[in-house]
Amino acid sequence: MSSATDEQAKRELMVALAASLYARGFSVGSAGNISVRLDEGYLITPTNSSFGRLQPAQISRLDARFVHVGGDKPSKEVFMHRAFYAARPDCGAVVHLHSTMATAVSCLADSDHEQPILPLTPYFVMRIGRKLPLLPYFRPGDPAMEPAIAAAAKDARAVLLANHGPVVCGRTLTDAVYAAEELEEAAKLHLLLRAARPRPLQAAEVADLLATFA
Ligand SMILES: [Zn+2]
Numbered sequence: 001m002s003s004a005t006d007e008q009a010k011r012e013l014m015v016a017l018a019a020s021l022y023a024r025g026f027s028v029g030s031a032g033n034i035s036v037r038l039d040e041g042y043l044i045t046p047t048n049s050s051f052g053r054l055q056p057a058q059i060s061r062l063d064a065r066f067v068h069v070g071g072d073k074p075s076k077e078v079f080m081h082r083a084f085y086a087a088r089p090d091c092g093a094v095v096h097l098h099s100t101m102a103t104a105v106s107c108l109a110d111s112d113h114e115q116p117i118l119p120l121t122p123y124f125v126m127r128i129g130r131k132l133p134l135l136p137y138f139r140p141g142d143p144a145m146e147p148a149i150a151a152a153a154k155d156a157r158a159v160l161l162a163n164h165g166p167v168v169c170g171r172t173l174t175d176a177v178y179a180a181e182e183l184e185e186a187a188k189l190h191l192l193l194r195a196a197r198p199r200p201l202q203a204a205e206v207a208d209l210l211a212t213f214a
Pocket of ligand 1: 032077096097098164165
């Protein structure tokens with residue numbers, strides 16, 4: 001596939017996936033942003049754009065150094081995406097949401113910063129892996145957020161930002177979106193079972209999943 005065809009296909013897929021997330025309430029207003037790696041550079045959703053009304057041509061194009069070179073002005077949260085691409089060569093796309101359940105977990109005062117969501121189902125482990133660090137609160141735009149995300153992303157495919165929401169990477173755009181959706185469902189189960197006594201997957205069960213599916 002030529003790079004122009006590949007880029008056009010990624011623009012169209014980003015519009016379709018964003019619209020699907022919006023239709024199901026994973027993103028409201030202009031919250032959240034999605035990016036994907038190209039042969040040379042990146043595409044990212046524009047600042048103040050709604051997932052429900054994106055147009056392929058409007059999506060921001062960045063060069064390999066994250067300089068804006070085409071389309072509308074990029075999301076102000078572009079540095080979260082840059083942190084993941086810098087930390088992980090396997091990262092082909094990044095999804096950041098303010099989705100309700102994952103954000104609710106990020107607001108709990110007693111969340112475990114190493115493991116804020118228990119591994120309750122195999123699908124969470126298969127999509128997110130063993131680690132989901134909960135990072136401290138950063139004011140939006142705080143430059144300290146980028147190195148903190150990059151350090152955590154070295155051995156995690158997703159992070160939760162306290163009082164803000166998840167940032168999730170995947171090998172492809174579809175993988176990253178599916179992982180963000182699975183994280184939201186896992187957060188919902190975690191919250192539903194907070195007053196109960198769930199049986200999380202045991203360390204050996206998690207290791208077996210990662211050895212079989214990762
Ligand atoms: Zn955000």
